[in-house]
Amino acid sequence: MTTQTKTTWRKVKLGEIGEIITGKTPLTREPKNFGGYFPFITIPDLKDQRFILKTERTISDIGAQKMKNLKLPANAVVMSCLATVGETGITTKESFTNQQINSIICDPQSVDYRFVYYVFRRLKRRLQKYDGSVYTNISKSKFADTEIEIPSIGDQKRIADILCVFDDKIELNNKISRTLEQIAQAIFKEWFVNFKFPGHEKVKMVDSELGKIPEGWEAKSWGELESESLAGDWGDNTESTEAPRKAYILRGTDIPALQAGSKGECPIRYLSDDSLERRKLKPGDIVIEISGGSKGQPTGRSIFITQEILNRFELPLVCTSFCRSVRGNGILAPILMYLHLFRLYQTKKIWNYQLQSTGISNFQYGQFNKYERLVIPDKIIQEKIADTLYSYIEYGHLNENQKLAALRDLLLPRLMRGELRV
Template identity: 35%
Template sequence: MSSEVARFGDLFNEPQRNGLTRPKKVRGSGLPMVNMGELFAYPRIRNISMDLVPIDVKEHHYLLEAGDLLFARQSLVLSGAGQCSIFLGNVAPTVFESHLIRCRLNPIRSNPLFYFYFFRSPDGRRVIEAIVEQGAGASGIRGSDLVNVQVPNPPKQIQDEVAGLLGSIDDRITLLRETNTTLEAIAQALFKSWFVDFDPVHAKMQGRSPEGMDEATAALFPDSFEESELGAVPKGWKLVPFGQLLSHTIGGDWGSDVADEKNDTRVAIIRGTDIPDLQTNANSRVPVRYTSQKKLAGRKLEDGDLLLEVSGGSKDQPTGRSLFISTALLSQFECPVEPASFCRLLRPVNKEVGMLLAQHLTYIYAQGKTWEYQNQSTGIANFQTTHFLETELVACPSDDVLKVFTETVQPLIARAHLTQIQELTSLRDTLLPRLISGQLELHEVQTHPEDVLA
């Protein structure tokens, strides 16, 4: 399916447009507005939570329509500049903010989903990066340059078929990610039952068999509580400060954009903003930079490590997001991985304790407890790491209970589907250029697309 090319702007139904400026002080009521955060978090934007902003009746031309393409005008990293998302609809009329460029294609001539997938593909990124301007601390694109890029322009019927095929792969990826979320919620429920509510202990105190466990597991739990210097705890258990359960902790790194005499080692650097993406296997925005071997030696992330966000947040979102590092996650990268300078590496004393700490961090963040460890003095919220490590108490059970917990939870949070998600993502991104170039025909891949690239 080789095709002709076209100037991107010639496919438009109307000229491209930058969005609205609405300062935070006026937000809170009105219509939903797509911000940079939504664009980076949701490639396909549909019925998501957004800020509400006041809109004047004269600003109706900023309303989005299903099929509108949105491009990031600016980003702190090259990989984010010009990133494309597609608006697929919302329950309420929706507008978009000034850091985004809206492109509305002629639906008779062009399928916007086809061009969404093109701009998300490696070939599409190369087209975008050719127009990126890099300045001090940021990269960006201009709408006037975007309209002049050359894009593939196959017949509309072919566009529709390709978009349908790639959309079906995306739907499968979404289903797998939802399954991962469900499994991790089950792990959290088990953690809360055993280590927060102490359900098995309370059940045995009342002469009942603990729910959802066999006799051998139930026998590992005590049937009473005892007082400690730090409060009541199941008999034989301990309340231990978080920091005492770590063998190593160190702040992150940022390195440099390009290799030089000092920073000569290529490394992927995980930021706090990358944590939600990585939890769903979307690693495309993790910046790759250069650092020194000396810095990497103490910061290289390993299986079982924890990554903690220690700076950032907002008035509605505290710092303290965390990420459990697994072999499956590290395998997504072709180079060593380390935390960014606004994050911190936490290395537990062993894998079993690490599983407990990972669930503990997830739980207290969901409960809003990390607000207690946050201060804000210069407009940026900072996590009081030392205070947290010294005062945050973790309920530590017997070795036997911890072993059973780890064996139960490990398969749930190992993100077993990540490999399949990664393969489907690679398949989706690889199919488009091969279809456009004529290397593959649609009929070859519509039934079992995985077989084509096996």
């Protein structure tokens, strides 16, 4: 790549390089409209998905027929334009979106759809300025009239190829991280749920309140395994004598990004000296989301804090008031506590501790603390496996996504301004 003068680029409106479609939600009182082959894309589905492979809801053949004029083909580029502006993604098969999303079916003679995706990544701030707010409404006509600059189709493809290299590697790293977590979960299940640990054939099974468990093991409540459990602190937006200390604040929405190897979008806030010293996270801590779930997604997401996570931040990391940090007392290895909690979430047993109110789901931590029972292996078994499981989780956190994303985001504006020749 070399620097260049931007002489071969031209201004076009989005409506000139493809067909603009605004989505729609079929009647929800007619269940036959939902549950089928076609992805139904909403704003939450655009989080951390460049290519949209999975959506919370789908549209049936009946629903698709009613909205046939709004059907998107594969490789359409979508952007949220109502409520939250700027989330974007690329369809991978015939799909539909709700009314919060505008999409463009790109004319392949004019533009490369991957190039348009990266243009959309840069459009977010511009579109928000229509009324100066993050929460706004970009109508179909405003969206179609939005001007962008594009080079030749050949240069578009070359720019997209460069940027895709970074995102392809980030997505591969994410896949490796998920695989390592799945391996840790599989080992945990085999040893501590199915009791098929090495040498189990020689261990007698005895009765307990949880059913048959290996002799020498015992059952305890979650609360009996804690040395400390603290609600988080959202802190203040500005520095003051009462809140002079800066820290990154970990929210439930940041958990997937941290597990995938980045810093997420954790904001910097100001805390009191006492709050920061009490709440700053350390390796081995577990953070649990206790508020903010929805009808379809329970609270209870969790993350195991490793040194690799903390190394990404130049300031202390504290969880928000909608989360809770837990520190074990040594009876059960913290990694085993985390994997038990993670398994509850994956198997949806976490729903047993949800309290739904005004559309928001809250995690009943007090009930969980008292009634959730865990099997406690003897120390020899714990020592045999805890370090191995910890290494799987830590290695999953140890990837280069943060550096890759930073380099991609450094190149993106220069490539899109035509400052680099490709």
